[in-house]
Amino acid sequence: MPILEAELLDKTPLRDTAQTFTITPWQPALGAVVKGLRYDGGAIPEETRASLKKALLDHGLLTFEPGTVTGQDFTEFLEAFGDVVLYSGPLTPAVSAKTQANVVDSTDKRVARNYIWHIDQAFRPNPPNYTALLGKIVPEFGGDTLFSxxxxxxxxxxxxxxxxxxxxxxxxxxxxxxxxxxxxxxxxxxxxxxxxxxxxxxxxxxxxxxxxxxxxxxxxxxxxxxxxxxxxxxxxxxxxxxxxxxSPEVQGRFHWTPGALVLWDNRTVQHRGIGDFASQSRVFHRVCIN
Structure with a gap:
């Protein structure tokens, strides 16, 4: 599959005056890797948004390298893909009163359901279109996420x-x-x-x-x-x-690094965490998008 390239000439939301990012396949079954993109707030150029949206629909999942977004602009960046909605509960509180992101923290041992295959909010008539996770604290070893x-x-x-x-x-x-x-x-x-x-x-x-x-x-x-x-x-x-x-033939396994971002089509891609990180911490910020 050829590499997709996009020239970003609108410097308002980007760190550089001109920037090239690449989108390349991640795994044979699904996913693509976005490299070279840096977001500093503001509106994303339509050409950039369209390229990312097409890749997301084509591949089902996008991974972004650390540094693409920060915890502060995580939610704002994802607004380019739809309406951000907060789905919080007793174990997934909001990051703050000013954001629609919530915290997923492994230190609460009642999160066992995170390690069962699921589609986010699939018990609702209209589950979110997309889900994104930002790695805030990740284990030195273990704690990967499987996607199918x-x-x-x-x-x-x-x-x-x-x-x-x-x-x-x-x-x-x-x-x-x-x-x-x-x-x-x-x-x-x-x-x-x-x-x-x-x-x-x-x-x-x-x-x-x-x-x-x-x-x-x-x-x-x-x-x-x-x-x-x-x-x-x-x-x-x-x-x-x-x-x-x-089935392994339809899966990909993502290894987390601090600051990494994964965005996937929640309608077609299922996921589950792997609870093999012992007493290490594993904390994500999550956003759901309609």
């Missing part, structure tokens, strides 16, 4: 099996794995949140609204069962689909 391409997972299925899946409806639920009760110290608030987040139904196979490509829309964190089939058939089919998502 649900479009490629679908395309690798037998065509007859894929056609059958398109006839099926699946149910997703906020507390499908039973982890949420452990995340709330206030039992009344847990009950209130549980009532607010009723199960939702979707098709197993979804079509991306911008690329038109089909994907599997099931994940281990929130998918509960397939409608209209027996429990045994539902569990068996979901096991096959979860394994398809976890």
């Amino acid at each position: 391409n649900a479009v490629l997972a679908y395309e690798r299925l037998d065509p007859l099996f894929a056609a059958y899946l398109e006839t099926l409806t699946v149910v997703h639920y906020w507390d499908a794995t039973g982890h949420m009760a452990d995340r709330f110290l206030d039992k009344e608030e847990f009950a209130r949140q549980r009532a607010l987040n009723a199960p939702i139904e979707t098709s197993i196979v979804r079509v991306h609204p911008e690329t038109g490509r089909k994907q599997l829309f099931v994940n281990e964190s929130y998918t509960t069962y397939i409608k209209g089939v027996s429990r045994t058939v539902s569990q068996s089919l979901l096991t096959i689909l979860f394994e398809a998502i976890k």
Whole structure:
């Protein structure tokens, strides 16, 4: 795949008067690496925004080297991709009252769900289009993040099996794995949140609204069962689909360095952390984008 290059001539949001950045493939299954881009605030030139957006849709995920953004302008940079929305909770508080980013901190041992494959907010009718993580404190070793391409997972299925899946409806639920009760110290608030987040139904196979490509829309964190089939058939089919998502052939593994930024299409790319960093700290700032 050829390298994409863009000349940035508008010096308002950039450190240099003229700057060239490159976008190159990251892994065979998904992702691209953006190098040479430095953001210092202000509006991003339309040519730059269009190049990044196209690469994001083409590859599903973009990685940015440390120094591309700072913690202060992290959220502002991502506004180029849509409306930034704060999804915070008892374990993911807002970074500050002035930002729409929230903190994901491994020191709270109730974050076990972060290590299960998921799409952010997939229990909602309209999950965020994109998610971004900025590495604030990362382990010296371990603590990588796995990403999986649900479009490629679908395309690798037998065509007859894929056609059958398109006839099926699946149910997703906020507390499908039973982890949420452990995340709330206030039992009344847990009950209130549980009532607010009723199960939702979707098709197993979804079509991306911008690329038109089909994907599997099931994940281990929130998918509960397939409608209209027996429990045994539902569990068996979901096991096959979860394994398809976890196949090494559709994955990439990202090793964090302080200040690194990863932005992905939350509609098609699933992720999970790897909890192999012992007592080291692992702290991210997260932004969701509609």
